[in-house]
Amino acid sequence: MLHGRELATFRKRLLGWFRQFRRDLPWRRTEDPYRIWLSEIMLQQTRVAAAIPYYERFLERFPDIQTLAAAPQGEVLRFWSGLGYYSRARNLQKAAQRIVAKHGGQFPTRADDVLALPGIGNYTAAAILSIAFGEKHAVLDGNVARVLARLGAIRGDLRESQTWKELQKNANAYLHPKVPGDWNQAMMELGATLCTPKSPQCLLCPVSQFCEGRKLGIAECLPEKRKKRATVEVTLAAAIFADENNRTILLPPPVHAKERASADHVPTLVSKMWHFPTVSVNGDPATKLRACLRELVRGQGDENLRLAPSGKVRHAVTYRDITILPFRIHVKKLPRIKGAQQVPLRDISILPVSNLTRKVAHAALAAAAHLSD
Numbered sequence: 001m002l003h004g005r006e007l008a009t010f011r012k013r014l015l016g017w018f019r020q021f022r023r024d025l026p027w028r029r030t031e032d033p034y035r036i037w038l039s040e041i042m043l044q045q046t047r048v049a050a051a052i053p054y055y056e057r058f059l060e061r062f063p064d065i066q067t068l069a070a071a072p073q074g075e076v077l078r079f080w081s082g083l084g085y086y087s088r089a090r091n092l093q094k095a096a097q098r099i100v101a102k103h104g105g106q107f108p109t110r111a112d113d114v115l116a117l118p119g120i121g122n123y124t125a126a127a128i129l130s131i132a133f134g135e136k137h138a139v140l141d142g143n144v145a146r147v148l149a150r151l152g153a154i155r156g157d158l159r160e161s162q163t164w165k166e167l168q169k170n171a172n173a174y175l176h177p178k179v180p181g182d183w184n185q186a187m188m189e190l191g192a193t194l195c196t197p198k199s200p201q202c203l204l205c206p207v208s209q210f211c212e213g214r215k216l217g218i219a220e221c222l223p224e225k226r227k228k229r230a231t232v233e234v235t236l237a238a239a240i241f242a243d244e245n246n247r248t249i250l251l252p253p254p255v256h257a258k259e260r261a262s263a264d265h266v267p268t269l270v271s272k273m274w275h276f277p278t279v280s281v282n283g284d285p286a287t288k289l290r291a292c293l294r295e296l297v298r299g300q301g302d303e304n305l306r307l308a309p310s311g312k313v314r315h316a317v318t319y320r321d322i323t324i325l326p327f328r329i330h331v332k333k334l335p336r337i338k339g340a341q342q343v344p345l346r347d348i349s350i351l352p353v354s355n356l357t358r359k360v361a362h363a364a365l366a367a368a369a370h371l372s373d
């Protein structure tokens with residue numbers, strides 16, 4: 001740990017570097033807590049470059065907390081569509097509604113109130129409070145933890161509770177009390193641009209003289225690898241109905257999705273959004289899918305549907321490695337299924353759909369184009 005003059009120099013060097021080299025990002029041009037909050041949520045699972053266009057489009061449609069709170073959930077998800085991890089968008093809207101109901105539409109400034117909002121944990125709360133309101137809260141996420149582990153040559157699994165506490169203590173001790181928002185962003189920027197997971201650029205680092213990991217020659221090996229959860233293989237079969245106008249059917253977002261889902265829980269895998277009729281399979285996919293469809297279209301004439309295999313789609317969600325087998329089903333008239341909507345197969349994104357569903361639609365279209373060549 002650094003103290004006294006060393007700590008002062010460390011802070012000065014990092015802040016000086018940040019002010020000179022910081023990337024010009026849209027959420028750095030504002031002190032509006034809503035905008036900072038939105039950026040933090042988007043960046044949780046998305047790279048900066050990928051997040052920027054979504055961030056700008058989202059703010060054009062939902063420029064403030066009130067607009068977001070009042071919007072139909074389907075529309076919020078549609079503007080999130082493509083970013084994945086849709087619980088982030090659902091929680092964002094729930095939190096906006098709570099801010100309107102409990103805080104008069106003003107983003108709260110007390111840490112307890114911020115932490116009580118859905119989807120906001122310690123890291124996000126600290127980021128918003130420090131950047132928007134200048135409150136003294138040090139951020140700690142995987143990115144900052146990596147920097148701190150290297151600076152202090154801290155070994156072991158960083159997510160282990162004692163180690164995480166030690167890292168938070170270090171982060172608090174380093175925090176610049178006068179400019180906590182800039183300080184937090186400087187730590188994040190160092191982790192994002194120089195102290196990256198692979199090949200940290202220590203020669204360019206403004207605080208390399210304080211880095212124990214570099215001095216010991218172990219910076220690149222830190223943080224030490226965590227045990228990875230074993231990958232689970234999941235196979236799904238999906239039905240892509242297509243009528244003569246190339247319209248298809250999507251089922252609505254599942255309402256009663258389980259909180260703790262099994263690896264092949266279809267509502268979880270389609271991100272609780274609009275989706276093709278889909279089943280999890282471990283035997284013959286066409287047989288299982290046909291049985292499911294029979295239930296769905298019961299009493300509507302021909303239940304002997306002809307399923308044409310349409311390629312194979314691969315998709316990964318957390319620890320799941322998913323193979324989806326799309327089956328195209330040509331029909332004169334699309335069956336009526338309770339709650340389902342008919343949409344053009346080429347334009348299914350007019351409803352909020354997940355990346356998995358979009359990939360399935362592409363595969364079905366590509367297979368049809370291949371057949372007609």
Ligand code: SF4
Pocket residue numbers: 147150151194195196200201202203205206207208209211213214219
């Ligand atoms: S010297 Fe290297 S390892 Fe240490 S903080 Fe800087 S970039 Fe990271």
